Structures are given as C-alpha cells and as structure tokens.
Amino acid sequence: MKSADFAYHRPGDIAEAVRHLQDYDGGARVLAGGQSLMPMMNMRLWRPDAVVDINGLTDLAELTAEGDETRIGALVRYSTLEFSPLVAERLPLLKAMVAFVGDRQVRNRGTIGGSLVQGDPTGEMPLGCLVLGATVSVLGPSGAHTIAMEDLYEGAYTATLAPDEVLTEVRVPPHPPHFAFRECCRRHNDFCVLSVAATGRMADDGRWRGLRIGLGGVNDTPVLAEASMALLEGSRLDDADIAAAGGAALRAIDPPDDIRGSAEYRAHLVPIYVARVLRDLRASAQAAAR
Amino acid sequence: MSGTERAIAFRLNGEAVSADAPVRMHAADFLRHRLGWTGTHVGCEQGVCGMCTILVDGAAIKSCLMLAVQLDGAEVTTVEALAEGDRLNAAQESFKRHHALQCGYCTPGFLMLAESLKASGRTLSRAEVREELVGVLCRCTGYENILRAVEEYLNADEPEASR
Ligand SMILES: Cc1cc2nc3c(=O)[nH]c(=O)nc-3n(C[C@H](O)[C@H](O)[C@H](O)COP(=O)(O)OP(=O)(O)OC[C@H]3O[C@@H](n4cnc5c(N)ncnc54)[C@H](O)[C@@H]3O)c2cc1C
Ligand code: FES
Ligand code: FES
Numbered sequence: 001m002k003s004a005d006f007a008y009h010r011p012g013d014i015a016e017a018v019r020h021l022q023d024y025d026g027g028a029r030v031l032a033g034g035q036s037l038m039p040m041m042n043m044r045l046w047r048p049d050a051v052v053d054i055n056g057l058t059d060l061a062e063l064t065a066e067g068d069e070t071r072i073g074a075l076v077r078y079s080t081l082e083f084s085p086l087v088a089e090r091l092p093l094l095k096a097m098v099a100f101v102g103d104r105q106v107r108n109r110g111t112i113g114g115s116l117v118q119g120d121p122t123g124e125m126p127l128g129c130l131v132l133g134a135t136v137s138v139l140g141p142s143g144a145h146t147i148a149m150e151d152l153y154e155g156a157y158t159a160t161l162a163p164d165e166v167l168t169e170v171r172v173p174p175h176p177p178h179f180a181f182r183e184c185c186r187r188h189n190d191f192c193v194l195s196v197a198a199t200g201r202m203a204d205d206g207r208w209r210g211l212r213i214g215l216g217g218v219n220d221t222p223v224l225a226e227a228s229m230a231l232l233e234g235s236r237l238d239d240a241d242i243a244a245a246g247g248a249a250l251r252a253i254d255p256p257d258d259i260r261g262s263a264e265y266r267a268h269l270v271p272i273y274v275a276r277v278l279r280d281l282r283a284s285a286q287a288a289a290r
Numbered sequence: 291m292s293g294t295e296r297a298i299a300f301r302l303n304g305e306a307v308s309a310d311a312p313v314r315m316h317a318a319d320f321l322r323h324r325l326g327w328t329g330t331h332v333g334c335e336q337g338v339c340g341m342c343t344i345l346v347d348g349a350a351i352k353s354c355l356m357l358a359v360q361l362d363g364a365e366v367t368t369v370e371a372l373a374e375g376d377r378l379n380a381a382q383e384s385f386k387r388h389h390a391l392q393c394g395y396c397t398p399g400f401l402m403l404a405e406s407l408k409a410s411g412r413t414l415s416r417a418e419v420r421e422e423l424v425g426v427l428c429r430c431t432g433y434e435n436i437l438r439a440v441e442e443y444l445n446a447d448e449p450e451a452s453r
Contacts, residue, residue, distance in 0.1 A: 001335060005293035008313035008359055031357075038355040039336040042316065051313075053360065079349070103425025104403065105340065108349040109356070189424050 003041040007050040013057065014139060014166060020052045021164040022141050028052050030166060032075060032114035035106050060113070060168060065090060072170040074113025082107060091172060093132060093179040093199060097124040100181075103189050113167045116152065117159045121256070122191045122217040124183075126152075130222045131197045131214035134172045140165035153221040176201045176210060177288070180280035182273055183216070186260055193261040194218050194269055196277045200232075202285040207234050211281075213245070213274060218253040218266050225249040228274065242278045246271035298362040302327070303371035311358035318342040320358030321368060329369040329398050333427075340426030343399040344368050350406040352425075369398035372405070381405060381443045390439035392430035399426040404440045416441060 009028075011017040021028050027049035031037055040046040054060065060075035063086055070090045072081070081087050081098045088095050101107055101115075101124050115125040116136060129136075130149040137146050141164055152159050161167060176199040183195035200211035211232045213225040228245035235241040255266035299308040302325070311320055316335070321327045321344070333339035335354045342353040345367040372379040378386065381404045391397045400423065407414070407422055414422065419441050428436060 002319070003314045003316070005312075005314045007294060008296060008357070010359075034355045034357075035337060038316070038357075042335045042354065051357075053357075055360065103340070104406075104422050105343055105350050105352045105425045106337065109351050 001042055001044055003038075004044060004047040006041075006048050008053065009050060010053045010056055014054075014059070014168065017052050017054055017057065017166055018139060018141060018164060020050065021166070024048075024050045026163040028163070030054055030114075030117070033077065033110035034114075035102065035110040036114065036118045036120075054166065063087070068174045070172045070175075072112055072172065074116075074167045074169055075111050076113075078102070078107035078110050078112070078115075079104075081112065091132070091175055093175065093181060093197060094125075094128045094172075096179070096181050097128045097197065100124050100183055100185075100189070100192070100195075112170055116170065117161060117167055119153050119157050119159045119221065120191065121156045121220055121222065122193075122195065123222070124192075124195065124216070127195055127197055127214050127216040127222040128181075129170060129172070130224065131199055131212050132172050132175060133212070134170050136167050137169045137171065138165050139168050144168070146171075150224075156220040175199070176212075178202065178281050178285045180277045180284060182277050182280070184269055184273060191260065192217050194255075194266055194273060196270075196273045198277050198281050200281060202237075202289075206236055208232055208237050209234065211237075213249065213277070215249065215252060215270065215274075217260075218255040218270060220254070220256075223252045225252045225274065227251045232278075237278060237282045242275050242282075243271075245278060246275040249274045296359050298359055300361045300364045300366055302366045303368060311361075313357065313359050315358045317344070317346075317353040317356040317358045317361055319354075320361070321353065321366075324358075327368055327370055331395055331398055333395075338427075339396075340399045340403075341396060343402045343426060345402055345406055348406065348409060350403050350425075367402070367405070369401055372401060380446060381408070381440075384439040384443040384446075385436070388435045388439035388442065390431060390435040396426055396428040396430075400428070400436055400440065404443055407440070408444055414444065419444065 009020045029048040031051045031053045060073040062073045064071050078098050135146045135148045179199045181197045183192040185192045195216035198213045200208050216222045227248040255263040257263045294313045295310045298311050318332050321330050331341040333341035337352050337355045344353045346364050
C-alpha cells in the first residue's frame with residue numbers, strides 16, 4: 001500500500017526539528033532510518049500529519065569516546081555499530097547483538113535512536129542498552145534531559161518521550177569485561193521469540209560481581225532479571241547457581257502470546273536460555289583467565 | 291496523484307536527474323512511475339521482501355522504505371547501471387552461468403546486494419555471504435544457485451572491463 005499524504009520537513013538543526021514537532025501538536029513524527037516508520041505509514045497503520053526528517057542532522061551521527069563513557073548519536077546506523085573499531089573495543093556486547101538485527105539493508109539504514117524510541121519488546125538495541133546501564137539524552141521545547149534505560153518505556157512500543165521531543169544520544173558507561181548473548185528466532189534475522197544478554201566481572205577470588213541479566217521478548221519491555229542477579233552476586237557461577245538463577249528469571253516475565261510463540265513456550269525457554277547465557281559467560285571468563 | 295510535491299535533484303546511474311516528487315511517494319515508485327526506470331521491482335512495500343533493493347550513496351537499501359524526496363543530493367544506482375548495452379556485467383554473467391534465476395523477479399535485488407558486497411572489498415566466507423543475502427527473498431530458486439553465483443562474482447578478482 002501507499003502512505004497517506006503528509007507535510008515533509010527536513011530541518012537543518014535540532015532546534016528547528018523540535019520546533020516543527022511542536023507546531024503539529026503531537027501530529028508529527030521524526031523520520032530517522034524509516035525501518036519501522038515507513039512500513040507503518042505504507043500500511044496506513046500510522047498517518048502522521050507531518051514527517052520531520054532528521055537525516056540531515058549530522059551532529060546526531062557521531063560516535064565518540066569520552067573518558068569512560070561511550071556516546072552514540074541517535075542517528076548512528078546499525079551498520080556503523082557493526083563495523084566500528086570503537087564499538088568493537090568498548091561495547092562488544094552491542095557489536096555482538098547488532099548482527100542479529102534485520103538484514104543488511106535494514107542495518108544500513110536503521111538507527112540506534114529509532115530503535116530505542118520504537119521500543120520493540122524484542123529489539124536488540126533496547127535490551128543491550130538496558131543491560132549496559134545506558135542513559136539517553138532527549139531534547140524538547142523545555143530543554144534537554146536524560147532518561148535511564150530502566151525508565152524509557154511505559155509499555156510495548158511506548159517510549160516515555162513527548163511527541164515534540166527528540167532523542168539525541170545514548171550514553172553508555174564502561175562495559176564489564178565479560179558478556180554473553182543468545183536469542184531464539186523462528187526465522188533467521190526475524191524479530192526474536194526471546195533474547196537474553198548478560199554482563200559481569202569475575203573478581204580475583206573467582207566470585208562474580210555486578211552481574212546483570214536482561215531478557216527481551218518476554219514482557220512488554222526488555223527487563224532485568226533482578227531476582228537472578230541478586231542470587232548470583234558474589235557467587236562462583238557454578239552449575240547449581242546457574243540452575244537457580246534460570247528458575248528465578250521467571251519472576252521477571254509476563255510473556256505475550258503471539259504469532260512467534262505462545263506465552264507458555266516463552267516461559268519454558270526462559271530458564272533454558274538464561275542458563276545457556278550464564279554458562280557462556282562463565283566460559284568466557286575461564287578462557288580469559290587461562 | 292494529489293498532495294504535496296517537492297523538487298529534488300540527484301544522480302541516477304551517473305546521470306543528473308531533477309524532478310518533482312510527491313512527498314508521500316516512496317523511492318521505488320518514484321523510480322518506476324515518475325522516471326520510468328522499472329528495473330527496480332516492488333513486492334511488499336513493507337521492507338520484508340527486498341525486491342526494491344538499490345544503492346544509495348553506495349549502501350544497499352530497500353527503496354520502498356525511503357521517501358523519494360530523501361534521494362535529493364544522493365548518488366543512486368539501480369540494476370539498469372550494470373549491463374553495457376547488451377553486454378552483461380560480471381555479476382549478471384555469473385547469475386546466468388549458475389542458473390541463479392527462474393522468473394527473475396528477485397534478481398535486481400540480489401544483483402544490487404552483490405554489487406554492494408563487491409564494492410565493500412570484504413572477504414567473506416560462504417556462511418557470511420549467505421548471511422549478507424537474507425534481505426532478499428526468492429520464491430523460485432531455493433537460493434543455492436544464487437549463493438554460488440554471488441560467491442563466484444565476489445571471488446573473481448579480474449575487473450569486469452578486462453573480460
Ligand atoms: C525486514 C525488517 C527486519 C527487522 N528486524 C529487526 C530485528 O531483528 N530487531 C530489531 O530490533 N528491529 C528490527 N527491525 C526494525 C528496525 O530495527 C528499525 O530500524 C528500528 O526499529 C527503527 O529505527 P529507525 O532508525 O529505522 O527509525 P524510524 O523507523 O525512522 O522511526 C521509528 C520510530 O522512532 C521515532 N524516532 C526515530 N528516531 C527518533 C529520534 N531520534 N527521536 C525521537 N523519535 C525518533 C519515529 O518517529 C518512529 O516513531 C526490522 C525492520 C525490518 C524492515
Ligand atoms: S518492496 Fe521493498 S522490501 Fe518488499
Ligand atoms: S527467480 Fe523467481 S523469485 Fe527469485
């Protein structure tokens with residue numbers, strides 16, 4: 001199908017983008033990579049009054065290291081994350097996860113900002129940014145503010161940005177030394193049934209500290225498996241710890257029934273995938289220790 | 291078609307193009323219906339099938355997910371750029387040799403992906419080539435011959451002009 005008509009704006013700076021959004025009083029949409037917005041408009045599921053194309057805002061396409069923090073502009077495309085040496089060195093979890101997003105053409109166009117605002121419950125970037133403890137910067141008519149990933153969503157596909165706000169960048173704190181990621185997908189490169197990402201640090205005494213586990217596709221939004229994380233704090237991640245953490249992850253989920261899998265199937269998979277990811281994490285630390 | 295239009299200028303297969311584009315029209319429809327370049331095919335118009343794959347500033351993208359007005363200022367390459375007159379280019383020859391098409395509806399999409407991979411200069415394993423091709427669907431061939439054709443094209447190091 002074809003999109004309904006709309007007014008098109010291509011602002012030259014971010015303040016102008018915000019002004020356009022404000023002018024339409026909630027009726028305008030930001031156009032970034034278009035990999036979610038364009039299908040929705042072509043199918044006429046969305047009929048915005050106006051589209052504010054931010055692809056000319058090159059300031060938003062920067063990827064920089066600032067001290068411990070890595071800053072990713074909202075307009076940085078998946079393919080940039082995929083091939084960037086900076087991301088490989090500083091954010092290896094995101095590099096590993098981005099390879100699971102869509103296909104080559106989708107990754108050439110789609111942006112991290114668009115992915116975070118879209119807020120697909122199975123999205124790789126929302127989950128990766130949550131597990132890494134990122135915050136996003138947002139600019140609106142009343143100025144700039146930041147939102148922690150934990151607070152970015154109020155539901156599926158619902159970021160807490162106002163319609164006249166633009167996500168400008170993602171700020172990621174230092175990446176823990178060990179990480180692991182797996183997802184279960186019915187069709188290669190499709191949206192996943194569920195995904196699990198974990199990061200952590202094994203201290204010199206062999207005990208794990210600051211372990212974080214995130215789950216995608218099993219709730220309205222990506223969630224941290226907090227009960228499992230608490231169980232594992234200071235543990236050696238032995239088989240019994242891992243089994244207990246897999247079971248405890250069920251407390252974080254409220255899985256949907258949809259075309260990709262039933263709620264029951266997802267609940268069945270959660271302990272299995274959490275345990276696999278934790279074994280991967282343990283193996284990566286053991287390999288590094290050798 | 292009614293609605294807002296906007297003047298755009300870009301390069302298409304090496305030639306300058308200036309035209310008015312309805313803002314709601316996607317790039318694939320614009321190339322086909324406004325400019326008459328019908329080599330770029332359209333399937334789903336929701337980013338799933340990859341029939342509409344073209345190169346914009348060298349990157350393979352799905353042109354049903356880009357607005358025509360976003361082509362303004364870009365360097366655009368479509369399947370029509372590949373052959374010189376009746377002489378197929380090396381990618382097309384490879385598709386022919388390997389029987390990598392039956393109905394041919396998907397072929398422009400695969401050829402454009404193949405061109406972008408060749409230009410990237412990356413050395414890819416068979417598994418990686420397979421992975422790179424997932425964004426175009428084919429309902430006829432079963433993919434194996436397409437994979438062989440693209441792989442041979444990527445591995446051939448002689449420039450196509452010297453054949
Ligand atoms: C075939 C296909 C397969 C896909 N597979 C996957 C997959 O496996 N995993 C996955 O996670 N995603 C997948 N996607 C979706 C893809 O990741 C989208 O690119 C992403 O969801 C949106 O990013 P975008 O830059 O394209 O944003 P757009 O489509 O341009 O925008 C999406 C939404 O975010 C808003 N927005 C965008 N940028 C900003 C900003 N800076 N500030 C405020 N609002 C903004 C828009 O207004 C819109 O509401 C797939 C898409 C396709 C077509
Ligand atoms: S027509 Fe563009 S992806 Fe199907
Ligand atoms: S040859 Fe018919 S769809 Fe590919």
